Amino acid sequence: MFTIIAERINMTRKSIREKVWKRDADFIASEADRQTKAGATHIDVNAGGDPAKEVDDMRWLTEVVSKATQLPLVFDSTNPKAIEEGVKICNRDGTIINSITGEKARIEGILPLVKKYKTGVIALTMDDNGMPEDLQGRVEIARKLVKIVESEGIPLNKVYFDYLVRPASTNPGQAKFILEAIAVTRKEFPQAHIALGLSNISFGLPIRNNLNKAFLAMLIGAGCDGAIIDPSEPGMMSTLLSAQAVLGLDEYCMNYISAYREGKLK
């Protein structure tokens, strides 16, 4: 199954932040519902508007979103207290914590929660030395994180790597490293998953949707089994279903054909 983490409920976006601070539960619930209906498997919840309010905002968001959808949530924060506040309220099967990195403080603060609540965890390939631009740097951090996670007794199928996509406009050639990192992951750690925040690829370019769709298809071609996207963005789910049908990941293309019959494909 492809992991589709819906990205819209994120307080670093101004429109969401304002609605959360007004405690507009209907708006947030409708965002959760829309992404669920569009085909999400998880709903990301990011309460990172104001560090001083983050724990309270995460509690409120978790209560609202968990009522609006039956999907597992992804608790997205650098603050262990905010994450624990959310996961205490809603720890459904499939829950993910977003994220650890190779940074000492992140590992020490967040990995105990992954262990305690038996959640999945997104692992970003950055560490105390920064965000590597090349393939080798990404893969080295991934290997280091695998060792740490395994030493804590967390099974690798709970880990979702995010290789930190850079914009194609400013960092040409980065996408190739991402595709290669996925191939390395599939080979070295076949139990581990991928959950890439992919829309950064199109930052600064016109009609971002074109680039997001093309990148999604090639990621799936390279063996990627998950992404952080907006499933309600036009054509994203069509592209995902098409890519899976093309590759034979969708047995007898039945998901593709069903989506067509239900009028879900353009």
Add this chain to the structure above:
Amino acid sequence: MFTIIAERINMTRKSIREKVWKRDADFIASEADRQTKAGATHIDVNAGGDPAKEVDDMRWLTEVVSKATQLPLVFDSTNPKAIEEGVKICNRDGTIINSITGEKARIEGILPLVKKYKTGVIALTMDDNGMPEDLQGRVEIARKLVKIVESEGIPLNKVYFDYLVRPASTNPGQAKFILEAIAVTRKEFPQAHIALGLSNISFGLPIRNNLNKAFLAMLIGAGCDGAIIDPSEPGMMSTLLSAQAVLGLDEYCMNYISAYREGKLK
């Protein structure tokens, strides 16, 4: 540069066959013009309607198409006489013969023309034992063809491999072998090119365009540098430009941005 061989002028299609036999030059010229304007780098010309008429039909088609476009043509036939009839009329820089295979008769009949007229050549991975379904069989034929072509003094940058795409609906998992064959080609024969007839992937499925676009993006992600497509099919050129921009093959994304400014992207 990505090789875009426009596939529409093909007499195995009934609508084209009828127009050619009526000697409807305006219709054929408009097909050539439409594909040229859509972004083709080459126009395929297939006169395979009736073997008894193929040489005459190829002569007429070549005369009409070569007046309608300044692009090089791709002479597409199993009949060496028909190919030579075309290439004698129009042998522009970039001309390609479509195709040789590993079959003895095809090599003996067609490779001398490639040598004599210094054209490019499409190499299909099939031989006297049939069309291999697996990666290994495709790669073995490719290696065998490389040896034959090089022994004739033909440079490898004149060769365009077509790994013979099967429909996803009936041959699930074939696309993966194609992606892997491309990676092998890039590694073992970096000078050689790819020119895949990709639309077969969606045979028998609804909204074939969705599958063609997703497959094109993942092919480019895997290192494919050419395809036989209909460039006027909606979204194909947008997908191609997007995939190249994503991968940094389009410096500073200038082709993508130019296409946007010219209103060529949806």
